[in-house]
Amino acid sequence: MKSILLVGQSNMAGRGFITEVEPIINERIKVLKNGRWQFMEEPIHQDRAVAGIGPAAAFAQLWIEAHPNETLGLIPCADGGTSIDDWAPDQILTRHAISEAHFAMETSELIGVLWHQGESDSNNDKFQNYQEKLQQFITHLRQALGQPELPVILGGLGDYLGQSGFGQSATQYQEINKIIQSVSHSEPHCHFVTGQGLQPNPDGIHINARSQRIFGIRYYQAFSQLKDVLSPLPNEGALASTLYKSTYSKNEQMYLQLSALGKNEITFEHFSQQMAAINKDTP
Known part of the structure; x- marks a missing residue:
């Protein structure tokens, strides 16, 4: 089993509306929750x-x-509204991320880090010390995990910032983007992913669900090719359409029914009927 550490602020944690896109369901994708x-x-x-x-x-x-023969585990450690100072080596978020990664490494091979953060530092000239602090975070993380060559994919901020809603305050996002891109060049095994063309929620600061799917595709492109993604990919729309399954395995079908029951979206009678049908139709 392989694993990926997720760190940064709200656009890594995710604020896209759940109902805006189809769900991604795959029994070979796991999440570390409550130590499991x-x-x-x-x-x-x-x-x-x-x-x-x-x-x-x-x-x-x-x-x-x-x-096709692997399982991937996601280690969620991003936290909304956090600044680069919150990710200093001695801060609780960094300590928590390292602790979770170490725990995950007991049962998986950690193969990379996805980072997205910077909106909180896109004002009041905070960018002036941003590069040093981001480099310090990357260096400390790798040292603490004993992986000096651990790939770190750095996501750029969206070019919709500074215009509306909560995003109006992020007037210096372009300076932050230049720094993130500079760090990806100066630090080995780091790669930059552009936020160009992504669209926000109505709040003007959080990437919407459809664009988050696109962003994930760009992150994967950078990770798999070990190179920067400096502009939108020509095939993003086509790739996004392949993310969703038309058929589900038995375990996936059962999980979907359990999830729907837990959310009170179906009755227990309907749940029982569906589970019986799944067990009957699937060997």
Whole structure:
């Protein structure tokens, strides 16, 4: 089993509306919750009540398709509204991420890190010390995990920032993007993923669900090719359409029914009928 560490702020944790896109369901994608690898269902993070779609599920689905005999575990450690200072080596979020990664490494091989953060540092000239702090985080993370060559994929901020809603405050996002891209060039085994062309929720700061699927595709492209994604991919729309299954395995069907029952979307009678049909039709 392989695993990926997810760190940063809300656009990594995910704020895309759940109902805006089809669900990604795959029994070979797991999430570390309560110390166990559990079936992935979005939202992957539970940092806030408004957690929703992030880039990780799309990334994981493409990785699974390219590795048909493997299982991928996601380690959710992003936290909404956090600044780069919150990810300093001595801060609790960094310590928590390292602790979770170490725990995951007992039963999986950690193969990479997905990072997205910077909106909180896109004002009041905070960018002036951002590069040093981001480099410090990457160096400390790798040292603490004993993996000096651990790939780190750095997501850029969306070019919709600075215009409306909560995003109006992020007036210096372009400076942050330049720094993130610079770090991806100066730090070995780091790669940059552009946020160009992504669309926000009505709040003007959080990437919407459809764009998060696209963002996840870009993250996977950078990770799989070990190179920067500096502009939107020509085949993003086609790739996004391949993320969703038309048929599900027996375990996936059963999980979907259990999830629907737990959310009070179906009655217990309907659940029992569906489970009986699944057991009958699936060997």
